[in-house]
Amino acid sequence: MTQTVLLAGATGMLGSQIARCLLDQPDARVRLLVRGGDAGKRAALDPLLARGAEIIEGDLADRASLDRATRGVDVIVSAVQGGPDVIIDGQVALAEAGRRNGVRRILPSDFALDLFKATPGEHMVFDLRRAADERIAATGIEHVHVLQGGFMDLFKPGAGVIGGDGVVRFWGDGTQPIEVTGVEDTARMTARVALDRSVGSGKFAFAGDRISILGAADVVEAQTGRMFERRPLGSEADLRAAMAAAAKDAANPLEAVMLAYQLTMLTGQTALSDLQNDRYPDLKLESFAQFAARTLPRRAAA
Numbered sequence: 001m002t003q004t005v006l007l008a009g010a011t012g013m014l015g016s017q018i019a020r021c022l023l024d025q026p027d028a029r030v031r032l033l034v035r036g037g038d039a040g041k042r043a044a045l046d047p048l049l050a051r052g053a054e055i056i057e058g059d060l061a062d063r064a065s066l067d068r069a070t071r072g073v074d075v076i077v078s079a080v081q082g083g084p085d086v087i088i089d090g091q092v093a094l095a096e097a098g099r100r101n102g103v104r105r106i107l108p109s110d111f112a113l114d115l116f117k118a119t120p121g122e123h124m125v126f127d128l129r130r131a132a133d134e135r136i137a138a139t140g141i142e143h144v145h146v147l148q149g150g151f152m153d154l155f156k157p158g159a160g161v162i163g164g165d166g167v168v169r170f171w172g173d174g175t176q177p178i179e180v181t182g183v184e185d186t187a188r189m190t191a192r193v194a195l196d197r198s199v200g201s202g203k204f205a206f207a208g209d210r211i212s213i214l215g216a217a218d219v220v221e222a223q224t225g226r227m228f229e230r231r232p233l234g235s236e237a238d239l240r241a242a243m244a245a246a247a248k249d250a251a252n253p254l255e256a257v258m259l260a261y262q263l264t265m266l267t268g269q270t271a272l273s274d275l276q277n278d279r280y281p282d283l284k285l286e287s288f289a290q291f292a293a294r295t296l297p298r299r300a301a302a
């Protein structure tokens with residue numbers, strides 16, 4: 001039975017891929033909630049419109065637009081990014097509009113390690129999503145939390161975890177594995193889960209691989225032939241001290257967030273469990289080695 005899916009965040013890095021994957025599903029009608037203004041971003045949506053997507057102009061801060069967008073919708077997928085106004089106020093308003101208009105389910109913009117296991121106050125990004133998720137659940141709408149770990153894409157040299165300057169910096173001994181999944185695979189799974197009526201409210205976790213920072217560096221070296229210096233930054237106590245200092249540095253708010261991610265990688269506290277990797281037999285998740293082989297330059301033959 002065809003379902004109508006409303007996607008918020010279709011101009012974004014992850015959302016644009018979810019939109020494409022939803023359009024690949026024969027049983028989905030796709031509607032995009034898009035903010036007006038930026039002509040370039042709108043032009044990027046043209047291929048989606050050509051494939052049948054419908055645009056509703058709106059904003060999570062504009063309640064009337066959320067009512068327009070959610071009428072006749074079965075499932076909402078949110079891939080938005082932002083501060084408390086977007087992640088909490090905006091997503092809760094979206095869920096409430098959905099509830100008013102008979103939407104069955106929402107997938108909030110979680111897309112992380114198991115943020116529900118994080119210690120409150122330690123990770124601002126996880127705190128925001130947990131606060132939003134609690135309020136969304138309280139509206140009574142079905143809610144599915146897609147948890148895929150870190151994006152493998154961030155382990156490409158220069159993308160965040162492994163330095164573009166040829167240095168891998170890590171806290172602890174760098175061997176704690178975390179779950180990771182490629183952005184494309186995350187989008188593919190999200191499109192399937194969104195439409196899968198047999199998935200109930202709660203966490204929906206999967207992961208293409210489990211890798212440590214140093215393990216990822218080994219894979220990148222084997223694939224590219226480029227060697228990376230390993231540079232330890234200190235113990236968990238040193239990291240926590242750096243986090244405390246960063247929390248007081250109002251001039252550089254991103255530093256605290258980046259350190260909080262490092263802490264999740266170091267402790268393994270937010271590890272995913274009950275992985276649903278095999279739920280859709282035709283959808284095989286890429287390992288990090290496969291991802292690296294597909295996306296990184298190959299080592300020159302000797």
Ligand SMILES: NC(=O)c1ccc[n+]([C@@H]2O[C@H](COP(=O)([O-])OP(=O)(O)OC[C@H]3O[C@@H](n4cnc5c(N)ncnc54)[C@H](OP(=O)(O)O)[C@@H]3O)[C@@H](O)[C@H]2O)c1
Binds near residue numbers: 014061109
């Ligand atoms: N686990 C990981 O390693 C990892 C890494 C990266 C991201 N993520 C997660 O993935 C999710 C998506 O992140 P992203 O990097 O793809 O985000 P992004 O590229 O920054 O895109 C954010 C999207 O949200 C939309 N948006 C923001 N405020 C809005 C509002 N008020 N009304 C309507 N739309 C609004 C933006 O629209 P405009 O184009 O109009 O601004 C854009 O389409 C987030 O939950 C993020 O935390 C996870």
